[in-house]
Amino acid sequence: xxxxxxxAFPKHLLxxxxxxxxxxxxxxxTAQMMQEVLSRPVKKVPALTGFTVATxxxxxxxxxxxxxxxxxxxxxxxxxxxxxxxxxTTKGETYKDTLRTLDQMGIDAYILRVDAAGVCHQAYAWLxxxxxxxxxxxxAHPTQALLDAFTLREKLGxxxxxxxxxxxxxxxxxxxxxxxxxxxxxxxSVVACGPATLxxxxxxxxxxxxxxxxxxxxxxxxxVLRLQKERMDKGLLPSLPEYVAGxxxxxxxLQWAAPRAPLLHPGPMNRDVELEGTLADSPRSLVERQVAxxxxxxxxxxxxxxxxxxx
Numbered sequence: 001x002x003x004x005x006x007x008a009f010p011k012h013l014l015x016x017x018x019x020x021x022x023x024x025x026x027x028x029x030t031a032q033m034m035q036e037v038l039s040r041p042v043k044k045v046p047a048l049t050g051f052t053v054a055t056x057x058x059x060x061x062x063x064x065x066x067x068x069x070x071x072x073x074x075x076x077x078x079x080x081x082x083x084x085x086x087x088x089t090t091k092g093e094t095y096k097d098t099l100r101t102l103d104q105m106g107i108d109a110y111i112l113r114v115d116a117a118g119v120c121h122q123a124y125a126w127l128x129x130x131x132x133x134x135x136x137x138x139x140a141h142p143t144q145a146l147l148d149a150f151t152l153r154e155k156l157g158x159x160x161x162x163x164x165x166x167x168x169x170x171x172x173x174x175x176x177x178x179x180x181x182x183x184x185x186x187x188x189s190v191v192a193c194g195p196a197t198l199x200x201x202x203x204x205x206x207x208x209x210x211x212x213x214x215x216x217x218x219x220x221x222x223x224v225l226r227l228q229k230e231r232m233d234k235g236l237l238p239s240l241p242e243y244v245a246g247x248x249x250x251x252x253x254l255q256w257a258a259p260r261a262p263l264l265h266p267g268p269m270n271r272d273v274e275l276e277g278t279l280a281d282s283p284r285s286l287v288e289r290q291v292a293x294x295x296x297x298x299x300x301x302x303x304x305x306x307x308x309x310x311x
Contacts, residue, residue, distance in 0.1 A: 009304050012131045014120045015140040016181045024185060028150050030300035031293070037074065038296055048077035051306055054102055056082045057113040057134070058095070063267060063291060064134050064144070068111045071298035077306075080107065095119055096126055103127055109306055112136075130305040138172050144266050145178035147297040149186055151290050152221055155262050160187035165215045165257065166206070167249060168225030168274050171198045171236075175266045176225060180205035191215045194247060197236045198227075212247055216256040223264040224249050224275045240273065249275040254284070262286045 009027075010018040037045050053072045055065050065081070072079045082102065093101075095114065102110075109130040112120050117137035124131045135141045149159065156162055164183055170176045170192045180190050180203050190206040192199070193215035199208050209215050216222060227243065237243050254263065263275070263284045271277035280287055 011305065012120075012124050012133075013142050013301055013305065014124065014131060014133045015142055015178065016145075016185065019185075021185050024146070024149075024182065027146070027300050027304055028153065028297075030303060031146075031150055031296045034074075034296040034299040034303075035293070037299070044074055044076060047075040047303055048072070048306055051108045052078040052080060052106055053109045053111060053302065053306075054080040054082060054107045055111045055134075056099065056102065058084045059113045059115050059135065061113055061134070063294070064113065067291070067294040068132075068134060068143075068298050071295050072302055074295070075299050075303060077108075077302065080105070095123070099123055099126060103129070109302065132301060132305065135174055138174050138177070140178050140181075141174040141266075142178050142182070143294070143298055143301060144175050145182040146301070147290055147294040148175075148179055148223065148264060148266070149182055150297050151264065151286050151293050152183075152188075152262070153186075154289070154293070155286060156220060158187070159183060162188045162220040163218060163258075164188050164190050164221045164223060165219035166190060166192045166223045166225065167212065167215060167247060168194055169198045169227045170194045170203065170208070170225065171200050172228040173225050176206075177203065179223065188220075191219070194225075195237065195243065212253065213256055216253065219257040219261055221262050221264065222249060222254065222257050223266075225266070226268060226270055226274060244273060248273065249279065251276060251279060251282075254279065260284065264290060266290065 009023055037043060055068055057065050069079050111132045111134050112123055113134040114136050117139035120131055120133040120136050133140055133142055152159060166176050176192055183190050184205045192203055192206045193209050193212055196210050263279060265287050269280060271280060
């Protein structure tokens with residue numbers, strides 16, 4: 001974790017536009033070191049002693065918020081948690097006023113989740129502090145993509161030349177957008193597949209198809225996405241049974257992919273909708289490994305964005 005040995009990093013993680021392959025690979029190497037920390041009897045190092053980070057979630061979240069908060073505490077940062085449901089935003093306070101109020105309390109970095117794309121970029125302009133995008137609208141969820149890449153590299157060894165199929169509700173998925181940005185940077189090709197009504201007009205970094213068999217053909221890994229009913233207008237799907245009939249990942253359909261291709265899902269999962277429930281518990285499933293790796297990856301992100309900023 002020598003600071004002098006690492007490349008200069010962007011001051012925030014909003015998406016991957018300001019990041020390059022060397023920086024991402026260095027961050028993933030740091031995540032491996034953090035995994036070793038998490039294997040110790042005492043899972044804590046003093047790297048961020050004296051720093052305070054705020055988790056500011058304007059949208060509900062369970063795993064992402066808890067993962068970030070544990071990650072920050074594992075590297076000895078103080079953590080302030082904000083939830084909009086119990087805040088002054090219910091009285092009409094704006095994002096900007098809320099964040100600037102928090103900033104008067106000595107926060108060093110913000111982990112921000114919002115339902116509107118672009119707020120994370122604005123937050124960086126307002127605060128000039130490290131901002132980590134924990135999900136903004138449909139646009140980006142970069143730490144989810146980083147933990148997906150980390151988990152895939154752990155399983156496959158390298159992403160160079162590998163094909164990753166992403167199946168499900170691509171249109172509303174910030175996870176799909178961030179993976180389509182990140183995985184090609186690490187050498188993989190990405191094909192995104194779903195019903196025509198759940199595909200965007202284009203997805204930079206990925207090819208699009210409605211043909212599930214073609215998407216899965218020789219795929220080295222299959223990532224399944226949740227149907228985001230809360231973001232859908234009526235009429236995007238004829239019916240749930242028709243979606244299941246055409247796009248559910250089953251044991252039989254998974255055989256269209258490369259032998260032993262692993263299965264990923266960012267959660268939360270609707271068993272027996274986007275995938276057969278038994279597959280989530282099968283040896284090919286990396287779902288629980290993704291959650292475990294999320295903590296190490298987020299420790300690495302906080303470390304790289306904050307270390308050396310004080311003292």
